[in-house]
Amino acid sequence: MSGGMQNSTAVLILLGPPGAGKGTQARMLQERFGLVQLSTGDLLRAAVAAGTPAGLAAKAVMEAGGLVSDEIVLEVLKDRLGDPDVARGVILDGFPRTRAQAEALDALLAEAGQKVTAAISLEVDDEAMVGRVSGRYTCAGCGEGYHDEFKQPAKAGVCDKCGGTAFTRRADDTAETVRARLEAYHAQTAPLIAHYKMMGVLESVDAMGSIDTIASALGSIVGRVSA
Numbered sequence: 001m002s003g004g005m006q007n008s009t010a011v012l013i014l015l016g017p018p019g020a021g022k023g024t025q026a027r028m029l030q031e032r033f034g035l036v037q038l039s040t041g042d043l044l045r046a047a048v049a050a051g052t053p054a055g056l057a058a059k060a061v062m063e064a065g066g067l068v069s070d071e072i073v074l075e076v077l078k079d080r081l082g083d084p085d086v087a088r089g090v091i092l093d094g095f096p097r098t099r100a101q102a103e104a105l106d107a108l109l110a111e112a113g114q115k116v117t118a119a120i121s122l123e124v125d126d127e128a129m130v131g132r133v134s135g136r137y138t139c140a141g142c143g144e145g146y147h148d149e150f151k152q153p154a155k156a157g158v159c160d161k162c163g164g165t166a167f168t169r170r171a172d173d174t175a176e177t178v179r180a181r182l183e184a185y186h187a188q189t190a191p192l193i194a195h196y197k198m199m200g201v202l203e204s205v206d207a208m209g210s211i212d213t214i215a216s217a218l219g220s221i222v223g224r225v226s227a
C-alpha cells in the first residue's frame, strides 16, 4: 500500500466526461471537507512541464485527446498517493478512466483492507460539454478555474481567490480535441459506472445545473458517505 493512505482514508471518485465539472467540484469539496483533490490530468501536465520520462511519453497522447497508458498513469498516481497529506481522504478527479485502472485501484486499496467509499457520476449532456470546455481558463497562480461565459472573476482579469492576474488555457481544450476526449470517455470510462454499481458504491448527480446547485448535491453525498 502506498505510504500516505490509511485504512480510514475516504476514497471518493468523480466520474464524468470532460467539462462535467469534476475539477471545479473537486476543488470545492477539498475546501469544504478537508479532502485532497487528486487529478491525474494535473499530475500528468506537471510531468509534461517538468520533462520527466512519464511526461515525455504522455505529451502527444494528451494533445490528441487520447488516453495515456495505464502504466504511466498508475506510476504518477502511486507516487502521489505516497505523500502524507492523502491520509485526510482523497477525491479522485479523472481517475480511474479504464477498467484496468479501476481494478488496479481496487487492488491497491484492498492491500490496506480498504475500498472505494463512493464513485459519484456527474450526469451531463455531451453537446453542452464542448461549450463548457472551450471557454475555460485557470488562474496561473492558484489554479482557480474560470469560464468565458459561466464563471468570470468579479473584477475582469483578476483572480477572485488569490488576486493573480496571469491565466492559462489548456492546449487540449479545443472543440476537436474535446470530441476525441468525449469518445474516449464513452468507450473506456463510462463502463466503470456499472463496475461501481456492482460494488454498491455508485452515486449519481444531475450536473447540468449551476456550479452551486451541483456543489450542494455533492456535499450531501460526501457528508453522508464519509460520516
Ligand code: AMP
Pocket (backbone or CB within 6 Å): 018, 039, 040, 041, 042, 044, 061, 062, 063, 065, 066, 067, 068, 069, 073, 093, 094, 095, 096, 097, 098, 101, 172, 181
Ligand atoms: P483531464 O485533466 O482529466 O481532462 O486529463 C487531461 C488528459 O490527461 C486526458 O485527456 C488524458 O490524455 C490524460 N489523462 C488524465 N487522466 C488520465 C487517466 N486516468 N488515464 C488516461 N489518461 C489520462
